[in-house]
Amino acid sequence: MAVENIVRIRDLLTTHGRLSLDVASLSDDSDLYQAGLTSLATVGLMLSLEDGFDVEFPDSMLSRKTFGSIESIAEAIEELLE
Amino acid sequence: MCDNIHDLTEAYDTYRKQLIDANLLIPSGVQGVYGLSGDFEGVIEAFERFVTKSGSPFNPEVMRFPPVFNRNTYLATDHIETMPDLMGSVHSFDGDSRAHMQMVHKKEQAEDWTSELSPSNVMLVPAACYPLYPTAADTVLPEEGRLVDLRTFVFRHEPSPDPARMQIFRQREYVRLGTAEQTLEHRNYWLNKGQEMLSAIGLVVSSELANDPFFGRGGRVMAATQQEQELKFEIVAEIASGEKLTAISSSNCHLDHFGSEFNIRTQDGNFAHSACIGFGLERITLALFKKHGFNIDKWPSSVKNILEL
Numbered sequence: 001m002a003v004e005n006i007v008r009i010r011d012l013l014t015t016h017g018r019l020s021l022d023v024a025s026l027s028d029d030s031d032l033y034q035a036g037l038t039s040l041a042t043v044g045l046m047l048s049l050e051d052g053f054d055v056e057f058p059d060s061m062l063s064r065k066t067f068g069s070i071e072s073i074a075e076a077i078e079e080l081l082e
Numbered sequence: 083m084c085d086n087i088h089d090l091t092e093a094y095d096t097y098r099k100q101l102i103d104a105n106l107l108i109p110s111g112v113q114g115v116y117g118l119s120g121d122f123e124g125v126i127e128a129f130e131r132f133v134t135k136s137g138s139p140f141n142p143e144v145m146r147f148p149p150v151f152n153r154n155t156y157l158a159t160d161h162i163e164t165m166p167d168l169m170g171s172v173h174s175f176d177g178d179s180r181a182h183m184q185m186v187h188k189k190e191q192a193e194d195w196t197s198e199l200s201p202s203n204v205m206l207v208p209a210a211c212y213p214l215y216p217t218a219a220d221t222v223l224p225e226e227g228r229l230v231d232l233r234t235f236v237f238r239h240e241p242s243p244d245p246a247r248m249q250i251f252r253q254r255e256y257v258r259l260g261t262a263e264q265t266l267e268h269r270n271y272w273l274n275k276g277q278e279m280l281s282a283i284g285l286v287v288s289s290e291l292a293n294d295p296f297f298g299r300g301g302r303v304m305a306a307t308q309q310e311q312e313l314k315f316e317i318v319a320e321i322a323s324g325e326k327l328t329a330i331s332s333s334n335c336h337l338d339h340f341g342s343e344f345n346i347r348t349q350d351g352n353f354a355h356s357a358c359i360g361f362g363l364e365r366i367t368l369a370l371f372k373k374h375g376f377n378i379d380k381w382p383s384s385v386k387n388i389l390e391l
Contacts (some may be wrong), residue, residue, distance in 0.1 A: 039307045040163055043300030062303045064310050 002078065008052060009073050016048045017041055028071040033064070042067050049073065055080040090323055091243060097322040097372070098245040104376045113241035114249035118364075121378060125367045126252070128389040129283075130233070133254050133361060136279055142231040142256060147213035149235035149250070150204040155216045158343055161208055164296050164304065170206030170237040173199040206237035210253040211340075211358055218259060219344040223354055227260025229268075245368060246321040246328050252363040257356060261348050265335060265357035272359035273315050273333035280331065284385045285319045285369050292316040292332065313337070319369045330365040334358055 006028065013032075014023045020036035037045070045067065050056055055077060057066070066076045101107040108117030118126075150172060156162075161169060175185065177198060185198035207213060210232045218228070233254040241249055258268035273289060280287045292314045293305035308314055313336070316329035334357060340346070341354035348354050374381040378391060385391075 039304045040160055042303055042307070046303055047300060059302060062299075063306045067303075 002074075005053075005074050005077060006070060009049070009070055009077070012048045012052050013045065013070065016044045018044075026070065028074070029069050032067065032069055037067070049077065053077050053081065086325075090326055093323040093325075094242075094244040097368075098243060100376075101245055101368070101371070106371065106376065107245060112249075113243060114247060116245075116248065122367055122371075124391070125370060125378070125389070126363045128391050129361070129363065129366055129370075130254060132279065132283070132389055134231075136275065137231060137256055140229055140256075142229040144231045145214065145217075147207070147210075147232065147234050149207050149237065151207050151213045152216065153201070153203050153205050155212065156205040156208075158216070159212065159340075160343070164301070165208070165294065167297050168208060168238040168240060168295070170208075170239055172202045172204045172206065174202045175199055206250075207234055208238065209236055210234045210255045210360065211257045211356070214257060215340050215344040215346065215356075218346045218354075220346075222347045222349060223259055225349055227258060227264045227348070227354070230257045230259070231255070232257060244322055244328075246365050248364055251365070254361045254363055255358050257358040259341070259346060259354050259356050261350075261352075262337075262355045265355040269315075269333050269335045269357040269359070273317070276317050276331045276333060276359055276361070280317060280319065280366070282388055283370065284373055284382055285330075285366075286373070287317050287319045287330070288327075289315050289317050290329075292329065311335075311337075319373075321365065321368050321372055328365060328369070329362070330369050331359065331361045334360075 010023050013019070017023065017032070017037055018041040019032070026032075026035055042064075046057060046062070057076070057080070061076055061080075066072055098107070102109055106119050106122045108119070110116060156169075173196070175182070175198060177185070181198055185195050188195040188198065213234070214230055214232060233252060235250055236253050237250050239249060240247060256268070256272060258265050260268075277287050277289060291309055291312060293308045294314065295301070296304040296308075314332060314334045317331040317333075318327035319330050321328040321330075336356045336358070338353035338355050340356050346354040370381075370385075374385060378386075381391070
């Protein structure tokens with residue numbers, strides 16, 4: 001996974017994730033929902049990721065699993081960037 | 083795809099026309115707003131008695147709220163964030179004589195007179211349980227939690243030719259406030275009990291995993307999340323269309339969504355969970371008329387016995 005993508009995802013998560021923990025304390029595979037990511041915040045995060053990476057998540061990717069960790073977000077983004 | 087939509091619209095128009103011709107629904111000129119005949123209202127009253135009887139062993143607290151509620155309560159929820167297209171706001175005129183003259187002038191000139199109005203301190207109620215939560219705000223529930231019987235008119239801004247999609251309609255609910263286990267048990271019990279009750283009055287029903295109509299693309303993520311967590315189940319039956327069934331009741335878990343918004347706690351200090359069964363009174367009546375016909379005298383005696391009609 002490209003490091004710069006991970007960095008950008010972490011930035012967007014910090015701004016839009018409204019997590020109860022510091023994003024820097026999370027590992028790439030930490031459960032974001034355990035870290036306080038709500039359904040509503042997921043929407044804001046999704047829209048910011050689309051703007052930030054200039055991609056559009058198809059319906060098939062609009063699931064809890066996609067946004068469950070920094071790693072899963074990165075995988076989804078990289079699939080869309082191919 | 084076009085054929086299906088065409089067929090569906092035709093099915094809606096057909097059933098709606100039949101109901102109006104039979105004087106069961108009284109049109110108002112606005113989609114989704116109808117007066118109801120005495121017979122229609124009589125079936126609603128009968129079904130409500132059936133619900134009361136079914137719930138009485140659990141000794142619920144009964145509360146009856148009006149169809150408008152405190153705007154601040156509305157803002158404490160996330161309705162604007164999730165279903166903004168459905169809201170109904172009450173705006174009123176509180177201007178002086180000069181503003182009054184301007185408004186009357188605009189009305190006479192067929193201009194936008196509503197620009198003279200300002201938001202009142204109330205909103206229309208989006209779901210029957212909304213007015214309940216502030217009454218439990220900043221409290222700790224008893225060990226056994228609470229069970230509340232509610233019924234009110236709710237408003238959803240979705241005008242439609244489907245006679246079963248009314249903008250303003252009544253929900254009868256049993257809401258459980260408590261722990262995760264207590265609320266899940268409530269949701270599951272009533273999902274089953276609701277189907278039993280509706281089958282007993284002759285309706286062919288089934289339950290389906292469902293989601294709330296969250297707005298926009300972001301709404302799709304929320305819908306997927308709600309479905310994945312199996313929070314909402316609808317009991318569906320045939321109304322206008324046999325192809326596309328209609329939800330006439332739903333039984334839902336809210337997790338600690340409202341508990342956290344209103345600071346309702348359980349004895350262990352956590353935010354309370356909530357769950358509710360809601361019966362759509364007009365829809366159930368429309369389903370009964372569809373199944374048994376418009377002449378109540380000719381309904382199966384087993385159904386009339388249960389409803390005491």
